[in-house]
Each structure stands twice: as structure tokens, then as C-alpha cells.
Amino acid sequence: MAELTYRDAVARGIAQEMTRDPDVIFFGEDVAKAGGVFKTTVGLYEQFGPKRVRDCPISEQAILGAAMGAAMTGLKPIAEIMFSDFFAVCFDYIANEFPKSRYMSNGQLKCPLVVRTGNGAGSRFGAQHSQSVENWAMMIPGLKVVAPSTPRDVIGLLAAAVRDPDPVIFFEHKSLYPTKGDVPDGEIVDRLGTASIVRPGKDATILALALMVPRALAAAEALKAEHGIDCEVIDVRSLVPLDTQTILGSVARTHRLFTVEENPRLCGWGAEIVSIVADEAFYDLDGPPVRITTPHIPLPAADILEDIALPTAERIVDRVRRSMQG
Amino acid sequence: MAKQAVRATDGSRPGINDDIGEEKRLTLYRLQVEIRESEQRAFDLFLQNLVKGTSHLSLGQEAVAAGFAAAMKPGDLSFCTYRGHAHTLARGVPIEKVLGELMQRDNGLMRGKGGSMHLTSAEHGVMGSYAIIGAHLPIACGAALRAQYKGDGDVTVCFFGDGTTNIGAFHEALNFAKVWKLPVIFVCENNLYMEYTPIADVTAVEHPAADRAAAYGLERIVIDGNDADAVYRAAMTAYERARAGGGPSLIECMTYRHSGHSRADPAKYRPEGELERWKERDPIKIYRERLKQFGIADEVITKIDADVRRRVDEATEKCKAAPPPPLDILTTDVYADGGFAWRN
Numbered sequence: 001m002a003e004l005t006y007r008d009a010v011a012r013g014i015a016q017e018m019t020r021d022p023d024v025i026f027f028g029e030d031v032a033k034a035g036g037v038f039k040t041t042v043g044l045y046e047q048f049g050p051k052r053v054r055d056c057p058i059s060e061q062a063i064l065g066a067a068m069g070a071a072m073t074g075l076k077p078i079a080e081i082m083f084s085d086f087f088a089v090c091f092d093y094i095a096n097e098f099p100k101s102r103y104m105s106n107g108q109l110k111c112p113l114v115v116r117t118g119n120g121a122g123s124r125f126g127a128q129h130s131q132s133v134e135n136w137a138m139m140i141p142g143l144k145v146v147a148p149s150t151p152r153d154v155i156g157l158l159a160a161a162v163r164d165p166d167p168v169i170f171f172e173h174k175s176l177y178p179t180k181g182d183v184p185d186g187e188i189v190d191r192l193g194t195a196s197i198v199r200p201g202k203d204a205t206i207l208a209l210a211l212m213v214p215r216a217l218a219a220a221e222a223l224k225a226e227h228g229i230d231c232e233v234i235d236v237r238s239l240v241p242l243d244t245q246t247i248l249g250s251v252a253r254t255h256r257l258f259t260v261e262e263n264p265r266l267c268g269w270g271a272e273i274v275s276i277v278a279d280e281a282f283y284d285l286d287g288p289p290v291r292i293t294t295p296h297i298p299l300p301a302a303d304i305l306e307d308i309a310l311p312t313a314e315r316i317v318d319r320v321r322r323s324m325q326g
Numbered sequence: 327m328a329k330q331a332v333r334a335t336d337g338s339r340p341g342i343n344d345d346i347g348e349e350k351r352l353t354l355y356r357l358q359v360e361i362r363e364s365e366q367r368a369f370d371l372f373l374q375n376l377v378k379g380t381s382h383l384s385l386g387q388e389a390v391a392a393g394f395a396a397a398m399k400p401g402d403l404s405f406c407t408y409r410g411h412a413h414t415l416a417r418g419v420p421i422e423k424v425l426g427e428l429m430q431r432d433n434g435l436m437r438g439k440g441g442s443m444h445l446t447s448a449e450h451g452v453m454g455s456y457a458i459i460g461a462h463l464p465i466a467c468g469a470a471l472r473a474q475y476k477g478d479g480d481v482t483v484c485f486f487g488d489g490t491t492n493i494g495a496f497h498e499a500l501n502f503a504k505v506w507k508l509p510v511i512f513v514c515e516n517n518l519y520m521e522y523t524p525i526a527d528v529t530a531v532e533h534p535a536a537d538r539a540a541a542y543g544l545e546r547i548v549i550d551g552n553d554a555d556a557v558y559r560a561a562m563t564a565y566e567r568a569r570a571g572g573g574p575s576l577i578e579c580m581t582y583r584h585s586g587h588s589r590a591d592p593a594k595y596r597p598e599g600e601l602e603r604w605k606e607r608d609p610i611k612i613y614r615e616r617l618k619q620f621g622i623a624d625e626v627i628t629k630i631d632a633d634v635r636r637r638v639d640e641a642t643e644k645c646k647a648a649p650p651p652p653l654d655i656l657t658t659d660v661y662a663d664g665g666f667a668w669r670n
Contacts, residue, residue, distance in 0.1 A: 025475065051475060057505065062498035065464020066471055069482075072453060073403070073472040092458050092495075097465065101454060105446040106436040107659035109454060141668070142660050165662035193670060242669040276669075 001184055007177040009151035010040040010116070013158035014078060016187060018048050021076060024162060027054035028063060028080025028116075037082055038118055038177055060086050064093035064115065068167075071113040072101065076162055084119040084133045084171060091136075098167035099142025114161045114168045119147070120211055120262055121310055122175030127298035130306070132262040134209065135269055137169040138239045144192055145239040147171040149213035151181040153237060156190030164192060173210040193241030197250065201232035204256035204320060207247065207273060209236045212260040212311060219260075219316035227321050231258075239269050247273060248281050255286040258320055260311050265296040292319050342620040346555055350396055354554040355617055356630050357392035358610050361412045363638045364421050368411065368428055372589055376646070377428045381442040384412035386552075386584035389609035390515050391416040393557025394483055397565055401480040403451045403469050405462040408443035409515075410455030413485055417450040422641035431648035438651040439659075460486070460495030463512065467502050470510035470574075481568040483511045483561075489520030491534035500542040500576065507573035511564045514578045515551060521587045522595055535578040544576045551579025552609040555616065581609075 004012065018024045026044060028036075032055040035042035045053040056063050060081055067079035081087060087094055094115070101109040121130040137145045144166050148154045154172065161168035198213065199220050208216035213235045220231040232250050236243070251257050257277055259270030274289040292311045300306055342348045365385050371377040384391065387409075395416030398404075406413040411424055419435065427434030428442050435447055443457040453469060456462035466484035473480050490496050491514060503510050514535035518525055531537035536548045550556045557579060564575035582604035586593035593601075605611075617627055660666035 054506075057498070057501060059464075059498035059502060061460075061495045062464045062467065062502040065461065065495065065499065066468035066502060069453075069465040069468020069470070070472045070475075071468070072465075073469045075472050075475065077468070092461050093464075096458050097456075097461055102659050102662070104436060104440040104444045105448070105454060106439045106655070107664070108436070108446050108448040110662065112662075141666065144661075240668050244669045 001182050003180050004151045004183045005177065006151045006154055006172070006179050006181070007038065007040050009154035009183060010158070010172060011042055011044055013155040014041065014044055015047060016155065017159055017162040018044070018052060023074065024076045024078065025052045025054070025070065026078040026080070027056050027066070029056050029058055029082050031055060031080050036080070038174065040172070040177065041080070060090035061093065064090045065097070067113045067115070068093060068097055068111055071111050072109050076112055078114045078116060078162065081115060081117040083129050084117040085128050085131050087117070087133055087136060094137060094143070094169065095140055099140050103142060110165060111167045112165045114158070114170050116170045116172060118174045119171040120173040120175055121299055121306055122211065124301055124303050124306060126301035130299045134171050134239055135263050135267055138269055138272070139267070142167070143240060144168040145171070146192060146237065147173070147210045147239065148237060149173070149176065149210050149235050152183045152188065153190065155183065156188040157192065157237065159189040160192045163189070168192070171210065175211050179214070193238050193243055195237055195243035195246040196235045197232060197246065198235045199231070199233040201230040201254065203230045203254055204232070204258060204324060205247070205250040205254045206231050206233045206258045206260060206316070206320070207236055207270065208233060208260040209239070209269065210262065212262055215311060215313045216260045216316060218313040219320065222313065222317045223320055226317070227325070229320065229324055231320065236269070242273070244276055248277065251277055251281050252284045255284055256324065257285065257289040258316070258323070259289070259291045260316055261291060261293040262310055263293060265293045268293055287323060290319060290323050292316055346558060348620070348622070350558070351617060351620065352622070352626070352630070354392050354396050354558060355613050355627070356634065357395060357416050358388040358554060358613060359631055359634045360421065361388040361391055361415050362610055363634050364415055364424065365411060367638050367642055368425065369585065371425070371429065371642070377442070378430055379441050381428060381589045382409040382587065383585050384409055384583070386604065386608065387515055387517060387581045388412060389554040389557050389613070390485070390513065390551045390579045390581060393554045394513060394561045396558055397561035398451070398483070399480070401451065401478075403453050403480060403482045405453055405466045405469070405482065405484040406445065406455040407462070407486055408455060408457040409487065410445050410485070411442070414445040414447060414452050414455065417447070417452050419447045419450050419452060420641070421638055422644050423447070425641050426645045426648055429645045430650065431645055432651045433645060433648040437655055439655065460490050460493035462486070463490070463495055463499035464502065466510050467499050467508055470503065470508035471506065473509050474506070479569065481509045481511065481565050483513060485513045485515060487520065488514060488516040488518070488525040488534045490514070491538060492520070492529060497538070500538070500544065500574070503574040504542045504544060507571065509568035510574045511561070511568060512574065512576045514576070515581055516578050517581050517583045519583070519587065522591060533578055535576055539576045544574065547575065547577045549577060549579055551581035552607050552612060554609060554613050
């Protein structure tokens with residue numbers, strides 16, 4: 001067991017899979033010699049060499065297209081898109097190409113690749129380098145969508161993503177890169193499609209993803225200590241496949257549901273989950289499901305504005321308390 | 327490969343044993359006729375409402391598909407556009423499978439799940455037909471990257487139209503391929519029109535592909551895309567370069583489509599006489615004359631024509647008799663487990 005940053009876990013996860021499988025290659029902008037603009041891939045170029053770890057031009061379409069062509073013909077590429085906001089300039093591959101080739105070809109073509117990307121706010125980068133766009137990927141049939149919140153999950157879910165036969169969009173949260181966590185020694189391989197109950201509780205279920213997980217946990221501690229409300233916190237981890245059984249099971253015990261989403265309000269992942277719960281567990285609920293999200297705005301650059309845009313532990317506490325206590 | 331071995335022929339056919347040779351020339355002719363007859367049949371089936379959706383025919387552009395396919399080795403990969411019937415047929419995909427897909431029958435290449443614009447036959451090296459302009463150029467780079475990385479020795483060819491040269495992915499892919507010296511051949515079929523608009527009206531240079539080549543350190547190549555011999559020779563040169571580790575090529579083939587952009591387009595925007603002038607340069611007409619020049623007997627040519635027509639007729643009848651796809655394939659093959667489950 002060692003303490004590792006989320007940032008260093010990325011490189012360890014990639015290295016673990018590249019060591020295991022010579023068909024795994026990795027490329028993106030500034031990822032090789034420079035070790036990544038967020039320093040997430042330091043040492044990989046030195047360890048695996050220029051054939052397997054490659055710097056690309058600023059050509060997001062070429063990066064994702066090449067990853068797809070390599071994947072469909074036998075490699076297991078990991079491609080990096082530096083900021084998830086840049087998905088908008090290569091969205092054809094994410095929306096039209098990766099997820100549809102197997103279906104359109106009646107199963108003749110495969111697309112086993114991973115797109116890693118820096119997602120989320122907190123860096124004061126403004127509206128085009130800070131978004132949480134996991135819902136852009138979640139809405140597309142044929143993709144799998146993962147967003148880890150801890151260093152251990154970064155490694156385990158990245159390994160699962162690389163080994164998965166389908167295209168996986170892997171959202172790393174930029175504000176989590178410096179955070180630390182315990183990571184076991186040796187190989188770590190997790191399973192896609194599994195949520196994790198990170199804090200058991202009996203009064204309410206709080207669902208969170210990525211940076212919102214530590215905030216939900218902090219809120220749960222405060223709710224217990226200050227208001228006697230015992231919340232169960234679930235790290236959703238994987239939006240597709242979605243572990244609805246863990247979520248429905250929790251709601252059946254707590255009878256209340258809150259989602260904490262960094263995305264802007266409309267069509268966030270929580271909306272889909274709330275609709276599932278409304279459909280399938282309506283009579284388990286003792287009150288209306290509540291979504292706690294960023295307002296439906298582009299994100300501002302100024303720190304004091306960005307800080308009040310995202311759900312905070314305080315906002316979560318306030319919203320849960322008001323909903324629970326009326 | 328350039329010096330193709332051919333069977334000895336008698337002295338009454340001067341020049342037939344050149345770098346292309348009799349056997350390859352008959353293949354080039356047969357492929358062109360197969361494409362012509364199949365595409366014409368697809369058009370006729372439209373008129374009978376037996377082909378649904380859209381369709382983009384290669385009538386008049388057969389020489390490009392035939393010339394490249396004849397230069398390929400087994401294992402070489404093709405990436406096509408929505409105007410991809412010709413390139414799919416040229417790789418040896420059965421006519422029935424192509425017409426079946428156009429007619430949305432269960433015997434189609436993808437059992438009706440892809441349709442005319444997405445013909446795919448991985449077993450023949452046809453790695454898909456792509457209907458988003460430019461999308462497949464980077465994908466072809468990735469296939470070539472795999473070949474280079476694994477030392478597989480195959481070469482990837484990517485066909486596209488003149489309109490593709492003005493989208494970003496074209497430029498990203500050319501740069502990418504050159505920087506990494508990928509074994510990929512980019513083939514622009516310049517049929518003078520991007521959909522309904524003359525390409526010259528919307529492009530900064532005369533030759534939309536070739537005049538951009540220098541920007542990516544590539545040779546400027548413009549060829550007569552209606553002459554299958556010229557296409558074949560250019561293809562062989564590019565394949566040899568790619569197999570020798572010499573990196574990518576970009577080839578602009580000048581050609582012309584006899585029909586409109588798609589099923590919906592009567593092509594009324596064409597200046598008077600243009601189509602007629604190009605029909606004088608019909609690739610099949612050119613090639614039939616070429617075969618005669620080389621002393622190939624009329625009966626040989628007529629027999630190829632008749633064989634192809636018979637095969638197209640047989641394929642048509644099989645497709646007409648084929649059932650539509652079963653409804654349960656609606657949700658298959660979304661994910662690799664064969665299904666579409668996104669939750670537990």
C-alpha cells in the first residue's frame with residue numbers, strides 16, 4: 001500500500017496496461033516528451049519509447065480518428081484529449097464514429113479504445129476549459145463512460161477500460177489531480193458498471209461523481225454532526241454501464257434521493273437517474289428527488305464566481321437539510 | 327508487382343505484355359463493368375421503389391475503383407465514403423450482398439443495419455464506408471499506424487471526393503500521415519462537383535487535393551481518373567512506396583459522375599453539353615477500345631459483359647426474394663457483448 005496522487009495514478013494505470021499488453025499504445029498532445037500538460041503521463045515516454053508513446057499535433061480529429069483506425073484493426077489505443085471541452089472539435093468520432101461502427105456493420109467492426117480527458121472546473125480557466133461534459137458522452141448509444149474520484153479508482157477503472165472491448169470515455173477531474181489516496185501494491189483491475197457506496201447511511205442517498213464525491217462526503221459528515229441526518233453517499237463512478245441496482249437498493253433503504261452534479265442543469269446525469277428512480281422506485285420515496293447542480297450557465301473564470309457556481313459541501317448540506325426537515 | 331507476369335500471348339496483340347498485361351487488363355475491364363452494371367441496377371431498383379433511403383452512385387467513376395482494387399494485395403484495407411458501392415464491389419464483395427443492403431434485406435452486407443452509405447465487409451478488407459465528410463481519413467491513418475507498429479506489411483487506401491478537401495479532417499490527416507510516415511494512400515476522386523456546387527467555385531486552388539499536397543510535403547499527383555491503366559499505374563507506384571516505408575501518397579483522379587449527387591439530385595446545375603463531353607470519355611468506353619487496340623477479341627469482351635449482366639440479374643432476383651431483416655436485430659451489436667444494455 002502506498003499513498004499516491006490522482007495525477008500519478010494516471011501514469012501508473014497506463015504503465016500497468018502497457019506493460020501487460022504490447023498492443024496498448026498511447027498518444028495525445030504534449031503527452032510524451034513533456035509528460036502531459038497536467039503532468040499525468042510523466043515517465044511513460046522514457047519507459048515505453050517513441051513507438052508506443054507519441055506526441056501528436058493539435059489535431060483532435062486526427063487523434064481520435066487514428067485511435068479508432070488502430071482499434072478497429074487490432075491495437076488497444078489510449079488517446080488523450082487535453083481538455084474535455086475540446087470534444088466539441090472532434091465530436092464526430094465520439095458521437096458518430098466510435099459508437100456506431102459496430103452496429104452499422106452488423107458486428108463486423110470493433111472499437112476497443114479509451115479516450116482519456118481532463119474534465120471539470122476549479123482551475124479558473126473559464127467557460128471553455130472547465131466544463132463537465134460527461135453527459136455529452138452518456139447520451140450516445142455505444143459508448144461507455146467512466147469518471148473516477150480516487151487514485152485507486154483511476155488505476156482500476158483505467159485498466160478495466162483498456163481491457164474492455166468497447167469504446168470508453170474516461171473522464172479525469174482536473175481538480176482531483178493533486179489529491180492523494182491509498183493505493184494497493186501490484187496490479188489493480190476494477191469493473192466498469194459498478195457504483196461504490198463510499199459512506200453507508202440510513203436517512204438519505206446522495207449520488208455523486210468525480211469532484212463531487214469528496215464534497216458529498218464532507219456534506220454527509222456535516223449533516224450527521226450538525227443535523228443528525230445520516231446520509232449514504234454513492235460514488236456512481238460509471239455512467240455507462242450504470243449500476244442502477246446499487247442506486248435502487250440504496251433508495252429502497254433510505255427512501256430519499258439527492259444527486260450532486262457538476263454539470264449545468266439541463267440533461268445532467270442525475271436527471272436520467274431521477275427518472276429511473278421515479279419509474280421504478282416511486283413508492284420507495286418519502287419525498288421528491290432533489291438534483292443539486294451547477295446553474296445552467298457557462299462557467300466564469302473569476303475564482304469567487306466559479307466557487308459559487310459549483311455545488312459546494314455547504315450547498316449540499318443546506319439543500320439536503322431543507323428538503324429533509326421541511 | 328509492377329512487372330506483372332502474364333501468360334504468353336500471340337504476336338497479333340502488340341504491347342499487351344507491358345507492365346499491366348492481358349490478365350490484369352481483363353480484370354480491370356471486368357471490375358469496371360461489374361460496377362457499371364450494379365450501379366445501373368441500383369438506379370433501376372430505385373425507380374421501382376425497391377431501393378429505399380438515399381444512394382450515391384459511381385456511374386462514370388468506375389476506373390478509379392477498378393484501378394486501385396486491381397493493385398491491392400489481400401490484406402490491404404479500403405476506407406470508402408458514402409459513394410462507396412464501387413470500391414466495395416471492386417474488392418470482390420458479392421453483388422448480391424451489396425444490392426441486398428441497398429434493398430434493406432436480410433441478405434445485405436449488414437442485414438440492413440447500415441444501408442447504402444455504410445457498406446462494410448471486413449473479410450474483404452472494406453473497413454467501412456463513411457458518410458461524414460472527411461471522417462475516415464484520420465481513421466485510415468490509424469489503420470496504417472497499426473500496420474506500421476506491428477510490421478504487418480499491409481497498406482491502407484482511403485477514397486474520398488473533391489468536397490472532402492475543404493474540411494479540416496483532410497488537412498489533419500495528411501499532416502498526421504506524413505509526420506508519422508504512415509503506409510496510407512489518399513485518393514481524391516475529383517468529379518468536379520461537391521454535391522451540387524462546382525468544386526472550383528468554393529476552392530482556393532485549381533486542383534483541390536493535389537494543389538494542397540506541397541503543404542504536407544507530398545508529391546503533387548493528378549491523373550486521368552477515367553483511364554483504368556493510368557489509375558492502376560499510379561496505384562502501384564503508391565503501394566510500392568508505402569510498402570517500402572516511404573510513407574503516404576495523395577493522388578487526385580480527374581473523373582466525372584454521370585448521375586446526380588444522390589438519388590434526389592437530377593443534376594440540373596450542369597452546363598449544357600458537359601455530361602455529353604464526359605460521356606465521350608466514359609471509362610468503360612475508353613477501356614473497351616483499349617482492349618481492342620491490344621487485340622483482345624470482341625467475343626472475349628462480349629462474354630465478360632454477358633457474364634456480368636447474368637450475375638447482376640441473378641443477384642437482383644435473390645435480393646427480391648430475400649426477406650427483410652428480423653426485428654430482433656434492432657438492438658444487437660450496440661456493444662461488444664452483442665446487446666445494447668447500458669444498465670444493470
